[in-house]
Amino acid sequence: MDGKKEYFNVQELKSGMIITRDVLKNGALLIKEGTVVNDEIITRLKKAYFLEKIEVKVSQAVIAQSTKEAEMQRVEETFKEISDGLKDLYEKFGRVKENKVSELRLFAEKILKELNSIEIVISTVAFKGSGNDPLYRHGVNVAVLSGLLGKWVGLEQSKVNLLIYSALLHDFGITKLEKKFHTKQDILIQDRYKEVCQHAKIAYKYVDSIDYLDKAVSYGVLMHHEREDGSGYPLGITGEKIHSFAKIIAIADELDVMNSDPNYIDKRGPFEILEIIKEKSLNKLDFEYSKIFLEHITNYFMGEDVLLNTGEKAKILQININEIAKPLLLKDGEFLDLSKHKDVYIKELVLQ
Structure with missing residues (x-):
């Protein structure tokens, strides 16, 4: 059998490893040679307080899995770093005069670099949600998903960059509302709905004032809550009047919000959420963009x-x-x- 022999502590064992020497404790056989490690085996060894290193054979599949886990952890750390940077950028908006475009460019470059590993990014973001950070990590997740969709619909690289800028800034206006609105995604806030609706206009005003920033960025921020049938806000416009960046951000925004809300996940599960995106593409979200998004993202879950x-x-x-x-x-x-x-x-x- 392919693989190499190594020695691991119990805590380092992974499912799929093969034990290549009988595991004994005080002369008694705990695990027989040739046993394939699984969760039950690991639990048994932990309960026995087995402290010595165990000889195992590590297959290429296990090595690949360990590599994937390490890569997912690295990507997660990168997105956490960008989230922290985004918080700092939001806090400086309107009170510090400096080149904010350079910071946006740095964030976008980091995100674009990670988009080269699409499978890892989807595993890290698509169904993970933004957890307890509905503002900054949410902004990063929406930027990542928007960047992916921008590439899938065929936007040129320069426009994907601008799209990511817009997605990173799409909820900045929330920070200018009362703090109680900072703890839940804007889509889910029902209380004082009219006040929350103002956050897109507020953000537009700030973003549009950034020197040398393409207008497409501010349009994406302003219109990301507009809907194809005119039921959105703040302008209530329809179809072709909605900027393409806003159409893309809307899809990413809806997905991350639903994946971050336990009420959706517990009741529906991840694939039911994709069904909701499909349903909304009939009258709320852009149909073609939604179709492209769903076709691509489902491909990455074959075999999972x-x-x-x-x-x-x-x-x-x-x-x-x-x-x-x-x-x-x-x-x-x-x-x-x-x-x-x-x-x-x-x-x-x-x-x-």
């Missing part, structure tokens, strides 16, 4: 493991874009077509 609401694990084999929440799965060596099992749904992705 998922946890069902039944508590069972399965693997995604095929996703029908017309029924995203009900893909074809492989469970215990057999096909499971969720379109034929209305009470079974994907609770979460098992992204390692």
